[in-house]
Amino acid sequence: MTADHLSGGDANLLWARQLLAELYAAGVRALVLAPGSRSAPLTLAAASHGGFSLHQHFDERALGFFALGLARRSARPVGLICTSGTAVANLLPAVVEADLDDLALLLLTADRPPELIDCGANQAIRQQGLFGQHLRASLNLPPPTQPLDLPWLAGQLAAVIAHQQHQPGPVQINVMLREPLYPSADMLHQPPPAALNHPAPPVVERVEPHADWWRWSQVPGVVVAGRLSPTAGAAVAEWAAALGWPLLADPQSHARHGATAITPAELALADGELVAALLQAPLIIRCGDRITGKRLNQLLADHPGQQWQVVPGPGNRDPHQRVSWRWYASVEAVVAAHPQAPGATLPWLEVATINQRLADCLPAIDHRAPLDELSAVAALASLLPADGLLLCGNSLPIRLLDQLAPRLPGLVHANRGASGIDGLLATACGAGAGHEGPLTALIGDISLLHDLNSLALLAATTRPSLLLLLNNGGGNIFDLLPVPDTALRERYFRTPVSWQPAAACATFGLRHCQPTDLGAFVTACQQAWQTPGATVVEVVVPAGTTAPALRALGERVARAQLVSD
Numbered sequence: 001m002t003a004d005h006l007s008g009g010d011a012n013l014l015w016a017r018q019l020l021a022e023l024y025a026a027g028v029r030a031l032v033l034a035p036g037s038r039s040a041p042l043t044l045a046a047a048s049h050g051g052f053s054l055h056q057h058f059d060e061r062a063l064g065f066f067a068l069g070l071a072r073r074s075a076r077p078v079g080l081i082c083t084s085g086t087a088v089a090n091l092l093p094a095v096v097e098a099d100l101d102d103l104a105l106l107l108l109t110a111d112r113p114p115e116l117i118d119c120g121a122n123q124a125i126r127q128q129g130l131f132g133q134h135l136r137a138s139l140n141l142p143p144p145t146q147p148l149d150l151p152w153l154a155g156q157l158a159a160v161i162a163h164q165q166h167q168p169g170p171v172q173i174n175v176m177l178r179e180p181l182y183p184s185a186d187m188l189h190q191p192p193p194a195a196l197n198h199p200a201p202p203v204v205e206r207v208e209p210h211a212d213w214w215r216w217s218q219v220p221g222v223v224v225a226g227r228l229s230p231t232a233g234a235a236v237a238e239w240a241a242a243l244g245w246p247l248l249a250d251p252q253s254h255a256r257h258g259a260t261a262i263t264p265a266e267l268a269l270a271d272g273e274l275v276a277a278l279l280q281a282p283l284i285i286r287c288g289d290r291i292t293g294k295r296l297n298q299l300l301a302d303h304p305g306q307q308w309q310v311v312p313g314p315g316n317r318d319p320h321q322r323v324s325w326r327w328y329a330s331v332e333a334v335v336a337a338h339p340q341a342p343g344a345t346l347p348w349l350e351v352a353t354i355n356q357r358l359a360d361c362l363p364a365i366d367h368r369a370p371l372d373e374l375s376a377v378a379a380l381a382s383l384l385p386a387d388g389l390l391l392c393g394n395s396l397p398i399r400l401l402d403q404l405a406p407r408l409p410g411l412v413h414a415n416r417g418a419s420g421i422d423g424l425l426a427t428a429c430g431a432g433a434g435h436e437g438p439l440t441a442l443i444g445d446i447s448l449l450h451d452l453n454s455l456a457l458l459a460a461t462t463r464p465s466l467l468l469l470l471n472n473g474g475g476n477i478f479d480l481l482p483v484p485d486t487a488l489r490e491r492y493f494r495t496p497v498s499w500q501p502a503a504a505c506a507t508f509g510l511r512h513c514q515p516t517d518l519g520a521f522v523t524a525c526q527q528a529w530q531t532p533g534a535t536v537v538e539v540v541v542p543a544g545t546t547a548p549a550l551r552a553l554g555e556r557v558a559r560a561q562l563v564s565d
């Protein structure tokens with residue numbers, strides 16, 4: 001079949017098919033779709049391609065986050081197809097997070113043709129420029145005209161794909177389509193076209209070692225691990241151990257298992273003597289960005305010595321403006337270029353002793369111990385399956401995890417770019433969809449309310465999945481902040497909502513339980529990870545109790561003399 005003399009519906013489908021063939025050749029393997037008519041050619045092209053894994057959801061806002069989760073987990077670009085109008089506008093929160101965290105979302109936003117824009121036509125909004133400065137690249141495709149110029153289409157796509165491969169992040173491909181939008185059944189059943197462009201092979205990365213590395217590698221240094229892939233995290237953990245340098249590892253670092261990891265570092269930094277010792281290190285090497293902990297960020301801000309940083313790029317990733325040397329490169333390549341010097345420094349801090357003293361301060365994971373947010377998160381972290389994936393919510397959940405988990409087996413992700421409390425369950429479901437092992441999502445009650453319709457996504461999972469809902473009656477993070485009036489804090493900051501999570505779960509056909517002691521909680525988590533489908537485990541604690549408990553934990557550590565003989 002030639003591209004000439006097609007019906008309008010068939011031409012639109014062929015156009016959409018070529019578009020998807022180019023994305024497939026560029027490595028896209030997952031497409032997420034929301035329903036709509038303007039996007040019908042794209043939807044039908046996706047459904048008849050055969051090579052993509054397809055995920056559908058009715059809500060574009062959540063779908064954007066679902067795609068974000070898939071991209072986080074797979075480290076591959078993910079395509080998203082939606083219709084025109086406010087459907088597109090709903091993608092903004094996920095686009096913002098993808099921009100800040102370098103996640104490759106390819107937004108295929110169907111659009112009305114130019115003659116329907118700005119003339120009062122229904123559902124015709126200005127879609128170009130809608131995402132402002134949050135895109136890595138954008139492309140506005142005019143409606144196809146016959147004869148179809150498919151090489152032109154492939155060439156235009158190649159340019160944005162190349163840009164996106166160079167700097168992963170969100171890209172909008174606005175696809176204008178003219179009616180008729182539906183093809184003939186004959187055209188639908190044609191095999192998909194071959195791609196016309198094939199992306200260039202990746203460039204082999206070469207990192208220039210620091211000129212003075214042999215000298216620096218002999219000093220008592222510190223390694224800080226931010227957000228890293230599991231392989232990068234493992235490389236950093238091994239490197240710090242080989243250098244004999246203490247490692248301070250973020251929850252997203254995949255490096256907490258390191259032999260020299262002071263862990264949980266954020267809790268250990270409640271001890272002023274340890275902070276003073278670390279501040280004296282002449283060099284801190286920071287691998288990865290997005291450090292969660294307030295104390296760790298403070299250490300980086302106060303440290304007077306040299307700080308080097310390895311980040312994937314681009315731009316400034318140092319909110320403290322302390323970095324004096326930076327590689328825009330993979331951590332693995334930088335580590336490989338900087339081996340430990342012969343006869344390198346021995347560990348200069350007694351990491352094992354520090355960790356033992358820290359462990360003595362942590363809540364006991366004992367079946368008879370009371371169930372609260374601290375003991376629940378400590379127990380959860382100690383039980384996480386090695387083949388599992390945890391998506392940790394923002395607000396207190398990530399702060400609790402950071403301070404209560406000495407080890408974090410499996411994969412750990414969080415939306416720490418913009419740190420929104422929206423879209424967290426959808427992100428978890430997307431990450432879980434690309435993962436073989438059990439999924440865990442740890443989310444606060446107000447955060448879950450933001451994303452309640454993503455319970456439909458959770459209900460659709462067949463893999464063992466656990467949603468741990470920390471229900472403390474509102475936004476308890478504000479108890480850690482100096483709001484000067486209790487009544488104002490309650491009304492305008494904590495914003496408690498009267499709702500029944502059990503009833504919400506029942507609405508979506510989800511298993512729900514509400515354990516009241518730590519033993520029952522542990523059993524519920526273990527069962528959830530072994531049972532196909534999703535279980536919601538709700539931990540209910542009185543409002544206003546978690547922040548004082550977290551403060552008391554910090555005070556206990558401050559008195560624990562982690563570094564004294």
Ligand SMILES: Cc1ncc(C[n+]2csc(CCOP(=O)(O)OP(=O)(O)O)c2C)c(N)n1
Nearest residue numbers: 395396420421444445446447474475476477
């Ligand atoms: C979309 C969005 N809106 C508002 C905020 C500000 N904010 C940060 S934490 C928080 C409260 C979260 O409450 P909850 O999910 O119950 O967690 P908790 O503080 O109790 O741990 C709010 C409103 C945000 N980060 N993102």
